[in-house]
Amino acid sequence: MGNPEQESQAANDPFSLTGLTYDDVLLLPGDTDxxxxxxxxxxxxxKEIELNIPLVSAAxxxxxESRMAIAMARIGGLGIIxxxxxxxxxxxQVDYVKRSESGMINDPLTITADKTLEELDEICGKYRxxxxxxxxxxxxxxxxVTNRDLRFVTRSEFPTRTVAETMTKMPLVTAPVGVAAxxxxxxxxxxxxxxxxxxxxxxxxxxxxTVKDFVKTEEYPLATKDDEGRLRVGAAxxxxxxxxxxxxMLAEAGADVLVVDTANGHARGVTDMIKKIKxxxxxxxxx
Numbered sequence: 496m497g498n499p500e501q502e503s504q505a506a507n508d509p510f511s512l513t514g515l516t517y518d519d520v521l522l523l524p525g526d527t528d529x530x531x532x533x534x535x536x537x538x539x540x541x542k543e544i545e546l547n548i549p550l551v552s553a554a555x556x557x558x559x560e561s562r563m564a565i566a567m568a569r570i571g572g573l574g575i576i577x578x579x580x581x582x583x584x585x586x587x588q589v590d591y592v593k594r595s596e597s598g599m600i601n602d603p604l605t606i607t608a609d610k611t612l613e614e615l616d617e618i619c620g621k622y623r624x625x626x627x628x629x630x631x632x633x634x635x636x637x638x639x640v641t642n643r644d645l646r647f648v649t650r651s652e653f654p655t656r657t658v659a660e661t662m663t664k665m666p667l668v669t670a671p672v673g674v675a676a677x678x679x680x681x682x683x684x685x686x687x688x689x690x691x692x693x694x695x696x697x698x699x700x701x702x703x704x705t706v707k708d709f710v711k712t713e714e715y716p717l718a719t720k721d722d723e724g725r726l727r728v729g730a731a732x733x734x735x736x737x738x739x740x741x742x743x744m745l746a747e748a749g750a751d752v753l754v755v756d757t758a759n760g761h762a763r764g765v766t767d768m769i770k771k772i773k774x775x776x777x778x779x780x781x782x
Contacts, residue, residue, distance in 0.1 A: 540573060541782035544727065544751065547571030547717040554578065554731035554756050561591035568592070568726035571717035575729040575754050582741040585730060586748040592728040593749040594622055596711045599693065599724065603703035605630045608637060608659035612648065615640060615658055628692050628700055629662050636669070636692055636700045638662035669694050672701045679704045721751060731756035734768040742772055745781075752782045 538549035548571035552559045556579040559567075564574025576588045594600065606615055606627045615627065626641030640662040648661060668686045670679060672693045679691055683706045693702035708724070719727045729752035730745045732738045742753055755768050772778050 541752065544573075544719075544782055546573055546719055551575060551729070554729075554754060556580075561588045561595075564588070564592045564728045565595050565726060568719045568728060569711070569715040571715075571719055573719055573727055573729055573752065575731055575752070575756075578731040578733060578741070578756060582737060582744050585741065586744045589728055589730055589745055589748040589750045591622065593725050594624075595726055596708050597723060597725040600703040600705075601701075601723065603628060603692075603700065605634070605700065606640070606658055607631065608657065608662065610658050612645065612653040612656050612658065612661060616653055626690060628690070628703060629658055630700055634699050636665065636667070636694055636698050638664045639667055639690060639692065641690065665698075667692065669698075670704075671695070674704075676709075680706075680709055683709075725749070727751040729754055732768070733757065734762070734764040738768060739771065743777060746778050750781060753778070 535547075536549055537545055537547050540546050540551070550567065550570075550572035552563055552567050552572070552574045554575040554577045556577045559574045559576055561576070564576055567574040574592075576585060576592075578585060580588070594604070604618060604622060604624070604627055606618065606629055608629050608631070618627065619625065626639060626644075628636055629638040629640055631637050638658075640658050644661050644663055648656060668682055668688055669692045670682060672695065674682075674693065683689065683691055683704075689706045691704040692700055693704065694700055711718070712724075721727055728750060730750045731754045732742045732745065734755055734757060738755075745753060753772060755765050755772075757765055759765070772781075
């Protein structure tokens, strides 16, 4: 029970009571059998997403884009990519995170043999990757081009030299879709390659596994990942203008979480937007 006199005083003048700061309060240690290194900080962000480290980076243009979101997810938290971008650019930021590492890349970036090394270099630089599978017009795997192939090619040749002239041609080390992670790692180690294309019976590329993903899994055991082994990422939307269309583009790009980002969460437009997103089956995979 509170002090009736203080409660009455606070009701008349809420600023009349003495306030406390953190320095005014001392928590006395007590007996415990908890070992700090064994304590779990895992917390639920949503009904389906658990964070091993309960930290979420702010959806601010000075804080979170793809690089911060990748760093946050790797340590076990989550990054919310800000919305002070065009919808297209924000969706690209989400895509960068989802492609940064994964157990298996279901829709790998590819290149055709007629493209120049300059075009290859632009794609690799954009997505921070070291090579690409090479396919024909039917998406049939015909080769692969990596940093190893480019080692003895001078930069001055990039504008004119084609991928066909540089790539490692078939036959390549490949595996079928659904290959076990242990088997995939054995193939990578046995043949000393860094990329393992996954193909169907007609040699059409279906996925890609890289040695980098195995290394990252060991390096960041607490990483926040989805069911496909990709890093999770959130994105912010508003509640007016192109907000709903933006939300759709972000969901399509692979965003795991959408945050209706506004200074006033009690605004009717905010609750209406949340209800609209939750009721649309197109957002069933988004929290």
